[in-house]
Amino acid sequence: MVRGEEPLLVQRPSSEHSSIAAEEEEALLTGERTTRNPKYGRAFWREVGLFAWATIATAGIIILAVVYQKQQQTARRHDDTPGPSGKRNLIFMVSDGMGPTSLSLTRSFRQHEHGLPWEDKLVLDGHLIGQSRTRSTSSLVTDSAAGATAFSCGMKSYNGAISVLPDHSPCGTVLEAAKKAGYMTGLVVTTRITDATPACFAAHVNRREEEDRIAEQMVGYHPLGRVVDLMLGAGRCHFLPNGTRGSCRADGKDVVTMAKENGFNYVDSRAGFDGLKLGSAVELPLLGLFADQDIPFEIDRRFEDETYPALDEMAKTATKALAEATRDSDKGFFLMIEGSRIDHAGHANDPAAQVHEVLAYDKAFSSVLEFLEKDSVPGVMVSTSDHETGGLSAAKQLHTTYPDYLWYPGALANASHSSEHLARQYFTHLRSLPQHGAHSPTSDDLRAYLTDLLATGLGVHDATSEEMQILLGHPEISFFTFADIISRRSQTGWSTHGHSAVDVNIYASDARAAKALAGNHENTEVGEFLARWLDVDVGAVTKELREKGVAFDTVGKGGEAESWMGRIAEEGERLDGWDHLDHAEGDFGKMMHRRCSVCGI
Numbered sequence: 001m002v003r004g005e006e007p008l009l010v011q012r013p014s015s016e017h018s019s020i021a022a023e024e025e026e027a028l029l030t031g032e033r034t035t036r037n038p039k040y041g042r043a044f045w046r047e048v049g050l051f052a053w054a055t056i057a058t059a060g061i062i063i064l065a066v067v068y069q070k071q072q073q074t075a076r077r078h079d080d081t082p083g084p085s086g087k088r089n090l091i092f093m094v095s096d097g098m099g100p101t102s103l104s105l106t107r108s109f110r111q112h113e114h115g116l117p118w119e120d121k122l123v124l125d126g127h128l129i130g131q132s133r134t135r136s137t138s139s140l141v142t143d144s145a146a147g148a149t150a151f152s153c154g155m156k157s158y159n160g161a162i163s164v165l166p167d168h169s170p171c172g173t174v175l176e177a178a179k180k181a182g183y184m185t186g187l188v189v190t191t192r193i194t195d196a197t198p199a200c201f202a203a204h205v206n207r208r209e210e211e212d213r214i215a216e217q218m219v220g221y222h223p224l225g226r227v228v229d230l231m232l233g234a235g236r237c238h239f240l241p242n243g244t245r246g247s248c249r250a251d252g253k254d255v256v257t258m259a260k261e262n263g264f265n266y267v268d269s270r271a272g273f274d275g276l277k278l279g280s281a282v283e284l285p286l287l288g289l290f291a292d293q294d295i296p297f298e299i300d301r302r303f304e305d306e307t308y309p310a311l312d313e314m315a316k317t318a319t320k321a322l323a324e325a326t327r328d329s330d331k332g333f334f335l336m337i338e339g340s341r342i343d344h345a346g347h348a349n350d351p352a353a354q355v356h357e358v359l360a361y362d363k364a365f366s367s368v369l370e371f372l373e374k375d376s377v378p379g380v381m382v383s384t385s386d387h388e389t390g391g392l393s394a395a396k397q398l399h400t401t402y403p404d405y406l407w408y409p410g411a412l413a414n415a416s417h418s419s420e421h422l423a424r425q426y427f428t429h430l431r432s433l434p435q436h437g438a439h440s441p442t443s444d445d446l447r448a449y450l451t452d453l454l455a456t457g458l459g460v461h462d463a464t465s466e467e468m469q470i471l472l473g474h475p476e477i478s479f480f481t482f483a484d485i486i487s488r489r490s491q492t493g494w495s496t497h498g499h500s501a502v503d504v505n506i507y508a509s510d511a512r513a514a515k516a517l518a519g520n521h522e523n524t525e526v527g528e529f530l531a532r533w534l535d536v537d538v539g540a541v542t543k544e545l546r547e548k549g550v551a552f553d554t555v556g557k558g559g560e561a562e563s564w565m566g567r568i569a570e571e572g573e574r575l576d577g578w579d580h581l582d583h584a585e586g587d588f589g590k591m592m593h594r595r596c597s598v599c600g601i
């Protein structure tokens with residue numbers, strides 16, 4: 001505005017008292033920029049001074065506030081990231097299906113078996129720091145796939161999802177991000193290495209049953225190439241071409257050969273495992289598969305030690321091998337160790353198998369603590385469960401009369417084998433018998449056989465006639481009948497053959513280092529902690545997977561596009577980790593599967 005063109009709306013008196021504020025107000029009213037009177041008086045300059053001072057003071061306060069807040073944030077971040085700034089190792093342990101009651105049961109069992117005082121604890125008990133809430137996006141009761149996706153990606157997804165999100169896009173995992181950042185990586189399990197928990201760290205599929213596809217991805221047929229340096233466990237059947245002994249693949253791909261082509265050393269026997277010398281003679285990358293399906297439950301494996309390695313031995317081998325392999329690197333390693341079959345004992349409702357699985361996990365946990373104590377590289381171990389299995393309770397009411405307050409660990413100590421092992425023995429026995437003619441067995445013969453089996457396998461000498469009738473009449477559900485017999489004798493209860501929604505425990509080698517997980521947390525926060533502690537970027541991996549994955553899509557038989565992550569489950573399609581039993585182990589697998597139609601589970 002040119003001087004002389006007075007504002008139309010308001011005429012301000014030109015006085016010593018006119019102020020910047022008045023001019024600003026005028027400008028607001030007129031919508032015009034104000035011009036400064038060239039002749040500014042003392043009052044004007046005083047006001048300018050006051051204004052400037054106020055501005056500077058305000059700015060100063062704002063800057064101070066921002067700096068303070070930054071400091072607070074840094075301090076908070078520092079609390080969350082207690083990891084050292086340099087080289088570090090992270091071991092993440094998963095006790096699949098282990099709920100709080102599993103600990104009470106195992107603690108009392110151990111005290112009973114070894115005559116220990118009532119205050120004797122498990123090693124795990126001394127390292128409890130918090131609890132994890134486990135629900136998935138699709139259910140209040142999660143499965144291991146959604147559970148492990150929360151750990152690997154730090155995000156919730158649906159039951160059955162192997163590190164894919166509800167929109168069926170892949171999410172980068174902490175293991176993949178660690179590999180890209182220069183860490184060495186490993187997975188140790190006692191079930192199939194293609195099962196949900198390990199798969200979620202190194203594969204992406206829409207449905208957990210796609211274990212053939214998972215096997216290929218895990219040995220490096222993956223948009224990011226090979227991301228795992230060491231795998232020890234079982235599930236060999238998904239790596240062998242169909243038609244060969246021990247295979248459960250639907251196609252003729254030889255994934256062991258594919259792994260070797262990608263540089264993997266391969267061992268598949270106890271002798272091969274012993275050759276690794278507990279980790280001092282390992283050349284990475286290494287694939288070690290020691291059973292077609294699962295390594296036997298610890299309660300059975302202890303009698304087959306020449307055939308199968310124990311979880312603890314595999315954990316020791318993995319930590320040692322990865323520590324050696326990263327000795328001269330400025331990056332350490334990320335290792336996931338799973339006590340996979342605590343979950344299976346829960347599905348079976350077999351308390352005797354369960355306590356031995358938890359003890360085996362406790363032993364491996366203890367070995368990891370020892371490794372961390374001795375190793376010069378700073379490291380932390382966090383241990384948690386994906387969910388509880390079985391709705392286990394340390395009490396069971398057997399009669400309508402008001403129950404006594406007790407349960408009997410002695411009944412678990414009397415059992416020398418799992419119900420799975422006994423059912424397999426019974427089934428093998430039945431198949432060996434001539435079905436017709438003079439030598440076909442009488443029910444008395446079978447009764448005598450079962451009486452002996454119950455005595456030697458379960459330490460049960462008082463089977464009721466009803467229990468005997470069920471075993472004789474329904475061998476196809478004997479797996480569950482044996483488990484029920486031992487549950488009744490021990491007075492331990494179960495509410496389901498599936499999973500439950502109870503919060504699960506979080507443990508750590510170092511409560512201070514894992515302070516961010518103290519208290520009650522969502523399972524995704526465990527995943528966030530892992531990535532933050534390693535200081536790796538899972539978001540960048542997600543982006544890379546989405547970009548590179550497209551090139552891995554294939555063309556199906558009908559010419560239709562097929563995602564590299566496989567088919568999406570249809571509405572209502574059952575996603576059940578136990579379905580693998582159907583196509584494995586021949587008749588025994590079929591028998592296990594038929595349980596559903598017979599016992600209505």
Ligand SMILES: *[C@@H]1O[C@H](CO)[C@@H](O)[C@H](O)[C@H]1NC(C)=O
Pocket residue numbers: 242243250251252253
């Ligand atoms: C094995 O897989 C191939 C495809 O790779 C298939 O054509 C063949 O029918 C399968 N054989 C058996 C016995 O399942």
Ligand SMILES: *[C@@H]1O[C@H](CO)[C@@H](O)[C@H](O)[C@H]1NC(C)=O
Pocket residue numbers: 408409410411412414459489
């Ligand atoms: C364990 O076995 C012993 C010897 O057969 C028996 O006396 C005892 O009652 C059993 N314990 C339980 C709790 O069943």
Ligand SMILES: [Zn+2]
Pocket residue numbers: 097144343344347389499577
């Ligand atoms: Zn399960």
